[in-house]
Amino acid sequence: MSLLHLRGVGREVRLPDGSLLPVLTGVDLDVAAGEHVAVVGRSGSGKSTLLNLLGLLDTPTAGSYLLDGEPTDRLRARRRARLRGEVFGFVFQQFNLLPRRTAAENVAAPLLYARGRDYLLRRRTAREMLDRVGLGARADQVPERLSGGEQQRVAIARALVRSPRVVLADEPTGALDVETGAQVMALLARAAAENGAALVTITHDLSVAALADRRFRLDAGRLTPLDGGAALDAATAHRDPRTAGRTA
Amino acid sequence: MTGLLGAFAEAWDEVRVHKARVVLSLVGVFLAVFALTTVTALGAIVAQSQQEQAERWGGRPATLAVTAFDTTTGAGVDAARWDAAVAGLVDRYGITGSATVSYADGLYRLPGGTQTVQTTRVSPSYGPLHRIRPVHGRWLREGDRASLSPALVVNEAFLSLLGHSDLSARPTVVIGGPQPVTATVVGVVREGFDQPLVYRVDRSGGDAAAASGGGPGPGFYGPPTLELWVPPGQADAVMATVRNDLALSLPGSQVDVYRTDDQGIGDSISTLRTAIRGAGVVALVLGGLGVLNVGLVTVRQRIREIGVRRSFGASSARIFSAVMLESVCATALAGVAAVAAAVLLVRNLPLTEWLADGVPLADDPGFPFEAAVEGMVAATAVGALAGLLPAVIAVRARVIDAIRF
Incomplete structure (x- = not known):
């Protein structure tokens, strides 16, 4: 049984004129525990919507989504919120660190919603996690005083601090230069693997996608498997000039 | 239990991080609670003084x-x-x-x-x-x-x-x-x-x-x-x-x-107290509107942060209580400060000189306890009321719009 199991999942949004716009159509996807999956696609292809559905931030309008065998369509809001905190860790393109909080406070923030020991030991856990991503010495710095790469490492530490079973990363290197992006992506993949967490990465950076065990292409809301660098190259109409040399 | 602690910790964290905004938003509440508490306390002391002066003549x-x-x-x-x-x-x-x-x-x-x-x-x-x-x-x-x-x-x-x-x-x-x-x-x-x-x-x-x-x-x-x-x-x-x-x-x-006792003194004092209370309530409402206004602006600026917290597993109830508690914590703090300031002021005013020509009160009420309690309750209630609307807005914010992966 896969950890994430999507069959025929669709998502439509209602436009201001009342008509329905399909964003995702008939998506089938299985993600096993500890697996690294990448989804590539151009802007507007539905990548973010797919990530929202996977992370229980949104609900599909068609199909079924089983989370560890449990249908998600009947989950009550409170249970969805709890699962979101316990099962998923999110890494955002723009880092989305809480402003004016230190790196340690940012990493500890998800543990505010944990219970018992996890909640009570949140500060210590946060510092340990920052040590793991090499930012122990910067734990008391606010995000405004950290570089982009450091901010994303803080975000990775934050995504992993509750030991999630799945890390959902949206363009995790999108706001970073090539070298820093590669370092951050390597860190993310390694940290997720050490935690035994599945990693679902959405990207248009082909070198990032190449790190995954399995790769998919999302085009006009339809998800199809991809294999090999050439296929990856063809999958994205928008080639990132930073990665062109490496994927050609 | 840790959920409740977490909600308080989150609210307090917000107050701590945004001190300047919180302090500015609370100036109105501080002044209102200070005025309400002070006039309530003074009202009780003036009433006691009037009562005793009347009783000195008529029993x-x-x-x-x-x-x-x-x-x-x-x-x-x-x-x-x-x-x-x-x-x-x-x-x-x-x-x-x-x-x-x-x-x-x-x-x-x-x-x-x-x-x-x-x-x-x-x-x-x-x-x-x-x-x-x-x-x-x-x-x-x-x-x-x-x-x-x-x-x-x-x-x-x-x-x-x-x-x-x-x-x-x-x-x-x-x-x-x-x-x-x-x-x-x-x-x-x-x-x-x-x-x-x-x-x-x-x-x-x-x-x-x-x-x-x-x-x-x-x-x-x-x-x-x-x-x-x-x-x-x-x-x-x-x-x-x-x-x-x-x-x-x-x-x-x-x-x-x-x-021989002055049977009308009770009505006079009651009227005085009502007038004082009315003025205090008006001041409090104005202070509360200030907090509400700042709260509404702030919650709109924090929509992205609220979306991020949702991704951490924050439920609607938790978001609601955090925004609400932030307002309540802040106004309660303002209430404590206002009541303390009112106590300092009232205790140091030469009230017996002003009210009774220096004759000490036979039953000195000190700083009326009910005035302090009333000030704290008013501050907390204003915080709750002023936090209600921003909390509703925070809960109704669409998470995916807030986060925008």
Whole structure:
């Protein structure tokens, strides 16, 4: 049984004129525990919507989504919120660190919603996690005083601090230069693997996608498997000039 | 349990991180709660002062004055009969709060010459009944009735005529008349403005009028008056009973019973309190609107952060309570500061000088506890009300719009 199991999942949004716009159509996807999956696609292809559905931030309008065998369509809001905190860790393109909080406070923030020991030991856990991503010495710095790469490492530490079973990363290197992006992506993949967490990465950076065990292409809301660098190259109409040399 | 702690920690964290915004938003609430608490406290003290000043003249609610006249001569009844009748009445009905008072002109041999001074001859119980608090020395007491030197409580004007400014020299004064007697000044009260006046114990060992109980004699204005302190709700019934009882005990006499306490003071004080409370509530509403306004602006700026917190697993209830608690925590802090400032101000104002010419209150309410509680409750309630709308907006924000992966 896969950890994430999507069959025929669709998502439509209602436009201001009342008509329905399909964003995702008939998506089938299985993600096993500890697996690294990448989804590539151009802007507007539905990548973010797919990530929202996977992370229980949104609900599909068609199909079924089983989370560890449990249908998600009947989950009550409170249970969805709890699962979101316990099962998923999110890494955002723009880092989305809480402003004016230190790196340690940012990493500890998800543990505010944990219970018992996890909640009570949140500060210590946060510092340990920052040590793991090499930012122990910067734990008391606010995000405004950290570089982009450091901010994303803080975000990775934050995504992993509750030991999630799945890390959902949206363009995790999108706001970073090539070298820093590669370092951050390597860190993310390694940290997720050490935690035994599945990693679902959405990207248009082909070198990032190449790190995954399995790769998919999302085009006009339809998800199809991809294999090999050439296929990856063809999958994205928008080639990132930073990665062109490496994927050609 | 940790969920509740987490909600408080989150709210406190928000207050801590955004100190400047929080402080600015709370200025209005601080001022409003400060004003509300201060005026409520001052109102209670002013009311107490007014109450005591009224009771100094008319006695406590309800004070009944009882007098009796001989219907044939128009003079007061025989002192011995009056004393017996009064003693019997007080004993029969178990009346614990009673005093006797009579008014006379006394001749006092002062350094500037003998002078006639208005003298109120009272039983020691008159003081507590009328909340008289000497500014120096003490009030009259039962032991003074056995003293060979009549005890006097005088006002500052009389003490000045006597050539003293305080009681450190244990001043005495000779009371003139057929049998002069040296009286001892035991206390000083602040009343009567520049006119000298004297309270004299109703009878004493060296007093020619000892047997009369201070009853009518040369220089007295009318017969002595018995004052009874009874429950206000029973005043009318007691008046009728006393009138009938004394009429039977004193045949041939006309007995008058009437209330002397100010029955309108309660309404006046109530009106004063209502007006003060109204002003405080208006101030509080204005302060609350300020907090609400800042809260609405802030929550819109925090939508992205709220979306991120949703991704951490924050439920709608948790988001609601965090935004709400942030407002409540902040206004509660403002309330604590405002109440502390109000206590400092009220405790350090020279209220007795302003309100009662320096006469200390017999029952000083201090800083009214209810004013402090009311201030805290008002601050917290304003926080809750002002946090409600931003909390609803925060909960209704669409998470995926807020995050925008």
